[in-house]
Amino acid sequence: MNLLPFGLLPPHTPRHFVPANANFNDWPQLGALFDQLEARFAAATTVDALEKCLLDWGELSAAIDEDSSRRYIAMTCHTDSAEAKKSYLDFVEEIEPRLKPRQFKLAQIFLQHPQRASLPKQRYEVYDRETAVHVELFREQNIPLETEETKLGQTYQELCGAMTVQFRGEERTLPQMARHLEEPDRSLRQEAWELVAKRRLQDAPKIEDIFDGLSGKRAQIAANAGFANYRDYAFRSRCRFDYTPDHCLEFHAAIESEIIPVVRELQQVRREQLKLDTLRPWDLDVDPFNRAPLRPFTDVGDMVNRTQKIFDHLDGGLAGAFRQMQDLRLLDLDNRKGKAPGGYQSTLNESRLPFIFMNAVGVQRDVETMLHEAGHAFHALATRGENFYSYRHAPIEFCEVASMSMELLGNEHLEEFYSGPDANRARRTHLEGIVKFFPWMATIDAFQHWIYTHPGHTRAERTAAWLALMDRFGGLVDWSGHEAARANLWHRQLHIFLHPFYYVEYGIAQLGALQVWANSRRDQAGSLSSYQRALALGGSRPLPELFRTAGCTFEFTAKAIRPLMQLVRGELAKLN
Numbered sequence: 001m002n003l004l005p006f007g008l009l010p011p012h013t014p015r016h017f018v019p020a021n022a023n024f025n026d027w028p029q030l031g032a033l034f035d036q037l038e039a040r041f042a043a044a045t046t047v048d049a050l051e052k053c054l055l056d057w058g059e060l061s062a063a064i065d066e067d068s069s070r071r072y073i074a075m076t077c078h079t080d081s082a083e084a085k086k087s088y089l090d091f092v093e094e095i096e097p098r099l100k101p102r103q104f105k106l107a108q109i110f111l112q113h114p115q116r117a118s119l120p121k122q123r124y125e126v127y128d129r130e131t132a133v134h135v136e137l138f139r140e141q142n143i144p145l146e147t148e149e150t151k152l153g154q155t156y157q158e159l160c161g162a163m164t165v166q167f168r169g170e171e172r173t174l175p176q177m178a179r180h181l182e183e184p185d186r187s188l189r190q191e192a193w194e195l196v197a198k199r200r201l202q203d204a205p206k207i208e209d210i211f212d213g214l215s216g217k218r219a220q221i222a223a224n225a226g227f228a229n230y231r232d233y234a235f236r237s238r239c240r241f242d243y244t245p246d247h248c249l250e251f252h253a254a255i256e257s258e259i260i261p262v263v264r265e266l267q268q269v270r271r272e273q274l275k276l277d278t279l280r281p282w283d284l285d286v287d288p289f290n291r292a293p294l295r296p297f298t299d300v301g302d303m304v305n306r307t308q309k310i311f312d313h314l315d316g317g318l319a320g321a322f323r324q325m326q327d328l329r330l331l332d333l334d335n336r337k338g339k340a341p342g343g344y345q346s347t348l349n350e351s352r353l354p355f356i357f358m359n360a361v362g363v364q365r366d367v368e369t370m371l372h373e374a375g376h377a378f379h380a381l382a383t384r385g386e387n388f389y390s391y392r393h394a395p396i397e398f399c400e401v402a403s404m405s406m407e408l409l410g411n412e413h414l415e416e417f418y419s420g421p422d423a424n425r426a427r428r429t430h431l432e433g434i435v436k437f438f439p440w441m442a443t444i445d446a447f448q449h450w451i452y453t454h455p456g457h458t459r460a461e462r463t464a465a466w467l468a469l470m471d472r473f474g475g476l477v478d479w480s481g482h483e484a485a486r487a488n489l490w491h492r493q494l495h496i497f498l499h500p501f502y503y504v505e506y507g508i509a510q511l512g513a514l515q516v517w518a519n520s521r522r523d524q525a526g527s528l529s530s531y532q533r534a535l536a537l538g539g540s541r542p543l544p545e546l547f548r549t550a551g552c553t554f555e556f557t558a559k560a561i562r563p564l565m566q567l568v569r570g571e572l573a574k575l576n
């Protein structure tokens with residue numbers, strides 16, 4: 001049974017090394033291919049031979065990767081299919097644990113290879129330094145600690161996923177409650193917000209326990225790898241070669257001086273528009289003029305057609321790429337029973353084609369998600385010509401430039417979805433969202449810097465550190481009567497639990513996206529061609545060079561942020 005939305009896809013390049021009929025469920029077959037590669041590396045006495053080994057290893061990795069992506073896509077498109085679930089779990093439980101040590105062994109063999117130093121420097125420097133870090137940080141005794149870390153993360157997710165409240169006689173999940181914060185009726189908003197806050201606080205002690213467990217394991221992992229603290233370990237393991245913890249601290253200070261004043265100004269305006277004495281936590285998501293929610297499209301076909309028209313305005317290449325995705329059925333966008341929640345873009349690494357998954361229901365957020373995921377898909381398509389598997393994906397800091405730029409550039413043509421005033425209302429909501437995100441990002445990032453450089457801290461000290469950051473970045477919201485909810489607000493930020501230190505990337509990328517947008521204001525065609533040139537580099541060059549090629553500086557200082565905030569403020573003033 002074919003559970004995939006797309007049919008047979010045209011192969012990008014015929015396989016040279018992996019047999020056409022390879023069975024990825026059969027570990028001995030895969031293991032034999034790794035044996036062959038090890039022997040080939042050992043026999044490679046020239047640079048050419050070594051490069052050929054690297055390409056074939058990449059071919060195998062891409063084929064395995066695509067196989068796993070297909071299983072994941074089938075499972076998320078058919079959560080009710082036992083067959084799809086089993087196929088995915090077979091990969092996670094049977095194939096992946098055997099795969100990891102073999103991939104690691106090949107990385108070690110590469111690093112010790114006599115021809116490694118003779119590889120063309122410019123071509124291999126990025127790959128070489130990342131491979132070296134993975135091998136450098138590997139510690140046998142960290143494997144069980146990482147397993148325990150994953151399990152604690154799962155406990156956190158189960159705990160949060162199981163939280164429900166009784167609202168107006170019905171049991172509701174917390175994500176379901178979020179839409180009530182957009183209701184014009186203030187007392188209803190307050191009731192909904194307080195129910196959720198109270199429910200979260202019930203589990204606060206358990207969440208603190210989980211986090212103590214996680215931070216202890218992480219300190220141990222860092223110590224085993226020879227690091228003074230987990231922050232320094234995390235920067236290395238995330239391959240942050242081009243910025244340091246101090247750059248992040250400077251970024252936080254720049255957000256405080258350049259962006260917080262704009263946030264306060266926006267909150268002041270919101271308070272006046274809502275005719276309130278003080279803004280409370282339940283007043284932040286409602287339309288300030290109490291208008292009904294925007295309805296951009298009727299069904300998914302309609303959404304795709306209108307999105308296509310936006311790309312037609314922007315650029316012939318992007319328009320063609322989006323049309324090709326429709327022709328190959330690489331989009332599964334409607335919300336229906338039996339689909340996993342959320343949205344994602346996944347790359348089929350052997351076909352070198354992107355796939356977009358969404359649950360569109362007809363709200364403005366869907367339009368933003370569609371443009372965002374299309375940006376990721378354009379990135380995947382732009383790297384199709386790159387034969388070296390490792391370079392077909394970029395670091396996350398730049399991947400999100402690809403997607404966030406597309407939100408901003410696409411928003412210039414929102415008239416494809418709305419009449420003029422509604423298009424401006426949607427633009428305004430989007431831009432305000434960008435401004436408000438920066439202080440929250442700084443809070444989450446600065447909090448983690450504090451946590452992992454203060455080992456052995458007490459819970460009271462941790463709470464005090466969090467509250468100091470809420471004072472610094474929290475804006476004008478009046479939390480009186482809800483002090484406990486404010487003190488525990490970080491409990492709901494999944495990244496702190498599951499992906500430590502993975503958050504500043506979004507802030508770095510948003511600065512890049514704002515620059516791409518600023519450039520397009522001066523020269524749309526020029527900005528889009530720089531954007532596409534940078535996307536086509538994939539992960540073959542260091543971050544600052546990817547940014548530079550896209551026409552952006554890789555800098556998170558007040559000086560870099562100031563003109564971008566001026567642009568956003570000017571734009572917001574026009575959209576009023």
Ligand SMILES: [Zn+2]
Pocket residue numbers: 372376400403
């Ligand atoms: Zn994204």
